[in-house]
Amino acid sequence: xxxxxxxxxxxxxxxxxxxxxxxxxxxxxxxxxxxxxxxxxxxxxxxxxxxxxxxxxxxxxxxxxxxxxxxxxxxxxxxxxxxxxxxxxxxxxxxxxxxxxxxxxxxxxxxxxxxxxxxxxxxxxxxxxxxxxxxxxxxxxxxxxxxxxxxxxxxxxxxxxxxxxxxxxxxxxxxxxxxxxxxxxxxxxxxxxxxxxxxxxxxxxxxxxxx
Ligand SMILES: *[C@@H]1O[C@H](CO)[C@@H](O)[C@H](O)[C@H]1NC(C)=O
Ligand SMILES: *[C@@H]1O[C@H](CO)[C@@H](O)[C@H](O)[C@H]1NC(C)=O
Ligand SMILES: *[C@@H]1O[C@H](CO)[C@@H](O)[C@H](O)[C@H]1NC(C)=O
Numbered sequence: 001x002x003x004x005x006x007x008x009x010x011x012x013x014x015x016x017x018x019x020x021x022x023x024x025x026x027x028x029x030x031x032x033x034x035x036x037x038x039x040x041x042x043x044x045x046x047x048x049x050x051x052x053x054x055x056x057x058x059x060x061x062x063x064x065x066x067x068x069x070x071x072x073x074x075x076x077x078x079x080x081x082x083x084x085x086x087x088x089x090x091x092x093x094x095x096x097x098x099x100x101x102x103x104x105x106x107x108x109x110x111x112x113x114x115x116x117x118x119x120x121x122x123x124x125x126x127x128x129x130x131x132x133x134x135x136x137x138x139x140x141x142x143x144x145x146x147x148x149x150x151x152x153x154x155x156x157x158x159x160x161x162x163x164x165x166x167x168x169x170x171x172x173x174x175x176x177x178x179x180x181x182x183x184x185x186x187x188x189x190x191x192x193x194x195x196x197x198x199x200x201x202x203x204x205x206x207x208x209x210x211x
Pocket of ligand 2: 022079080081082
């Protein structure tokens with residue numbers, strides 16, 4: 001038993017090393033309120049939320065033109081081809097966290113967006129760091145960012161194993177004032193289900209804008 005387990009772990013580690021993600025070109029994230037009277041219209045950017053940790057903050061207004069778009073506004077999409085929703089690839093939203101390497105030169109480490117859940121809320125905060133709760137996402141044909149899942153617990157029946165594992169796109173983005181890792185920011189949020197418990201949240205759509 002012990003032997004089998006360690007063999008499985010070695011196999012898993014080898015697979016993990018071999019699985020090289022394809023990475024899209026850089027893009028920015030346009031964030032726009034979906035309520036008719038919403039004034040939310042701007043861009044997502046990575047904001048400091050601890051050592052080598054960044055939130056996905058909201059900045060109102062237009063971006064400067066491409067020659068001067070700073071790293072904080074640039075994101076990439078990593079995908080392996082393993083999951084799709086219809087024709088749309090599913091993968092991770094990644095950001096290059098800058099740091100200074102051992103020779104004092106500027107470097108960056110690629111971090112996937114994960115979610116920080118609050119036990120007493122239905123609003124979760126995206127975070128770029130080394131977290132485990134990576135959110136699988138994709139972009140639809142219009143460039144809209146969606147969250148991904150392949151089962152729906154609202155359809156569960158007691159004692160019956162679910163049979164529908166159809167991959168689906170979910171659009172549950174908001175911009176809210178959120179508190180995470182000791183910082184309080186107006187930032188992008190993922191509303192897990194229903195109306196957001198946080199009263200500062202406004203529903204938004206997030207669209208990829210190629211640079
Ligand atoms: C972008 O901004 C730079 C710096 O302000 C300017 O020199 C350049 O002409 C602008 N490019 C476009 C396409 O507007
Ligand atoms: C990843 O990139 C390689 C090389 O360009 C390509 O052959 C492959 O089809 C890509 N995979 C997906 C899922 O797009
Ligand atoms: C995203 O893909 C690129 C290219 O394969 C890779 O260098 C990078 O480490 C990946 N990022 C993450 C967070 O896995």
